[in-house]
Amino acid sequence: MSLLFIQGGSRWKFDGEGNIYTDSNFNDNVWKRYRKLDDELVVLLRKEQKIYSKKEASEKFNKFDDSKMKYIATPDLYKPWRNAFNLAIRKEIMDTVDHAVKNSDRVIIRSLGNIYTNTALNSALKYDKPFLVEVTGFSRETLWYHSMRGKIVSIYKELQYKRLIKKADYASYVTKEALQKRYSGPKNKLGCSDVELKIDTSALEKRIHKIKNKDAEKFILGTAAFLDVKWKGQKYVIKAIADLKNKGITGIEYQLIGSGTGKKLIRYAKKLGVENEVKVIGALPHSEVWKWYDSIDVYVQPSFSEGLCRSIVEAMSRACPIICSDVGGNYELIEKDFLFQKAKSSEISKLINLLSNNKEVLLKQAERNFKTAKDFDKEVLDRKRNTFYKEWVSNGK
Template sequence: MKKVLFVHDGPIYTNHDKSIFYGVHYNDTLIERYAYFGNCVNFLMRSAVVSEKEGKNFSIIKHPAFSFIEVPNFKSIRAYFKKSEATAIIKKAVDEHDVIILRLPSAIGAIAFEYANSINKPVLIEKVACVYDALWNYDWRGKLIASQKMKKYQAILQKASHTIYVTDKFLQSRYPTKGKAIGCSDVIVNDLDVSILNKRILKIATLPKILTIGTVAAIDVPYKGQADVIQAIAILKKQNILFHYKIVGQGDATRLNKIIEQYHVADLVKIVGPLKQEQVFDFLDTIDLYIQPSKQEGLPRAVIEAMSRACPILGSDIAGIPELINKNSLFQAGNVSKIVEFLKQLNKITLEKWARENFLKAATFKTETLNIKREQFYKEFKQDYNLK
């Protein structure tokens, strides 16, 4: 029986006694994907406890192959003394598994890679984001170590034998590998019936006086950029140009709530909080414009999901976003005045054009198409390591 170890920092959300695990970032579909390599899939990462009330907003992981190995948090200064304990857990887990799948960037994943590589364990890397952008846009402390961390992951990718990048170009250019690689998003897009586009076109034709903008992203990290949109909404409000802005995502809303209060836009901006996957698609159908104002990304899943619902989209010009949407709907990350300009110039003709283009592009991310591409790479990985 082959045992698969999936390594990431997480956290994976759980209840107090760790008897229930919630599929916020990780779900049964992902576990089924990794079960291609074995009928036991262990997740090695940190955990975070959510209340019973919060848990009702999430789906539950039920896949029979799933199990969990917890790594203590060692990433903060106060918790750094736990690194030796964490390293011991990571090495033991690597020793006990046959296939190691690493999602990078990840502090746990970096340790696992160096050890697994030293003992010739089969390692498959998923490169999903740029660590430099994440740290540089986090706070002043991040700026001090951004270049150092980027070089660290560049070195790992140079040594990697097999890598799946979620972008087609961006991550490959920053983190090139000498090994085998493909570009393949991990997004799940199934329903692409033309009726979705037709409903969107009708919605655009009958736009309300106040348009609703939406973003789906973690709400507790500054680099997702929702604060820039809130500021743009406030500037437009002073000009008597109104937009509603709905923010979907998990995390502590304290920081964003303070910004909403600071700019006096509580009447226009709403933090929805986390939604289950099927609810996200319903949410996307209710908005008039999707915006991804991120300062760090890989290939943002939420943008592709919005494309699959024929949403007109505005996005920052970073990472994989320019690979997805019209160049004329991109703005420089952090440029609030450009967001304001875009929103002031919106019209039905442009919105319909973007909706059609985005829906057509979404077809290239159909689940069955990506699954074929990914499984072919999985097959090659198994053959290269002589895995039965």
């Protein structure tokens, strides 16, 4: 029996020696959860054009073990953008997805709303293949804040998403309620984050020691997100730091990790005179991300759209104090007083100033967030998820 997993957001990355990688959204622990469901796992993603050196790829990305799983790489319809108007590329993608669905026994479709996943759903219906949809984010907001082209199609895509999700019998949502309110339909539903956490009981103790012994020399903020998309909102944190600096409040450093170049963010920081306060680290393999969470003082998620933000949950598991935008399912995770309106740098600067000058607040938030993170422990989530997915597999036979 063969299981096809398809997602249209992430890209395959290759090095010069033919090794295959994915970004931080996927790693071998994630793939294991799907390999348990069937004899064979086939993963279909679009392919990034750039060829990396083995050193760079291994330092930035997660290696994909093609001895345990099969992969299918399709052209990228969205990058460069002119591909979107290439009918030959569009047909090749749709034919490849359709063929992959036809030759599978069941399909997991992650994040509807693009040509890859939408085609997979329609093909699954055409060939009467059991399929499960993983709902990870809000279509309209993601497109609206992506680009002008996104704004133009956002309402249509939102309506399309709602129409397609109603055709699914099974859906797994990463939120407890936020996404379910918007995208109802499937009669069989699961609310379960897709984060992969093994709670380290020493993380809180280390964080408390870090906070209590923190000197006043440098206060480090951090965000883990794609660097070259506007809707992740990092520029508003940079603006907040610049505003604080203009008021004489210094010693704040902002570190950014994630895929992309971050060139526009660097230029923006220079324009505001805080280029020395902003440090673009770039992509890190997932094993290094955990060390990075431990190195920062406060985690910031300024996105304009989220489902249930995986990075917030990961930061919580390292007992990070956190501030984030009040979008998507973020309210399910973080206390109201530490949420800010998207794109409101004035609110961000107030929270940064509060946390950088109050160890008691930092300690309280560290303890509160770590306690909440325990609800996302891998064993807890795996039990919920495995029961639901096995039910789907059993009923689809």
